[in-house]
Amino acid sequence: MSEINFGRYREYVAARVDANNAMIALLAGSRLAAHSLQLHAGSPHQLPGLFPAVKDIDRFNLLPDHASELLLEADAHLSAVAIPYALAVYEAFVKDAVAMLKNEGYTVAGDRNALSAGRMHQTLFDAAGEPQPEDVIPLFHVLRCLRNAQIHHAGTVTREVTGTLSAMSEQQRGRWESLTMGSVEAMIVGGKLHFSLGHLVAAFAVTKEAARRINALLGQKISRRSWAIIAVSDFAEDAAHPRNSRQWKRGLEGFSRFHYLGGLSLSSQELEHAARESGLWTARAW
Structure with missing residues (x-):
């Protein structure tokens, strides 16, 4: 799918x-570290004594075997972190897309919850007069509910998690x-939630696809005149040549x-x- 790489979308990507x-x-890094610690399996020395040159290693003051076990279990913790991270970056883009439609x-x-994570897609697609993509937005809501359960x-x-999971269609599941x-x-x-590497993958894959759908929606709903103005402004921000020049x-x-x-x-x-x-162009000739 060809995308309109306007400034805000490039920032999001x-x-x-x-x-x-x-x-x-x-x-x-966690897996490389765990692999390296295999060389010290069974050692009675803690990590600061084995790797004194590593900055802040004293904060990981464990025996190699225990440290290796923790590092090999890092997938779950990183995935738990990745979901809020990916959603935060994506949600900021969705809100800016709503603002673009409003400016158009x-x-x-305009109610208080219109731009909340649970409502922002409805606000966006209702404003555009289009249905929400049923193959991707419900998966965002699964991630959102997982994020809420993990953080709060x-x-x-x-119940929010179980309700969202049970509401998935067979295709969505x-x-x-x-x-x-x-x-x-x-x-x-x-x-309890048990995350894996797959949830890290899902967090970025779902938000990537959802953002591409929104990009396509904006391409349809924003007028060519507005896109031309956006393009000119986008280019002018970093243009190296003087205005009104052929270059x-x-x-x-x-x-x-x-x-x-x-x-x-x-x-x-x-x-x-x-x-x-x-x-931005004032010369008589173009």
């Missing part, structure tokens, strides 16, 4: 990639289990061709009108 890479780096003149719900109830399975690489039932152990014009046209895809194909004339309307 970069933040998501950074968050995903950070989680995977921590996961890989669409009627947006110390990982205890809540199949997609969820494909992403998490395990059954829904395996996620709950003794009334500036060519730079804008190339920038638009590269970033503003998604079926837009903004013409040179549309960009000219937007640049003049924005006061």
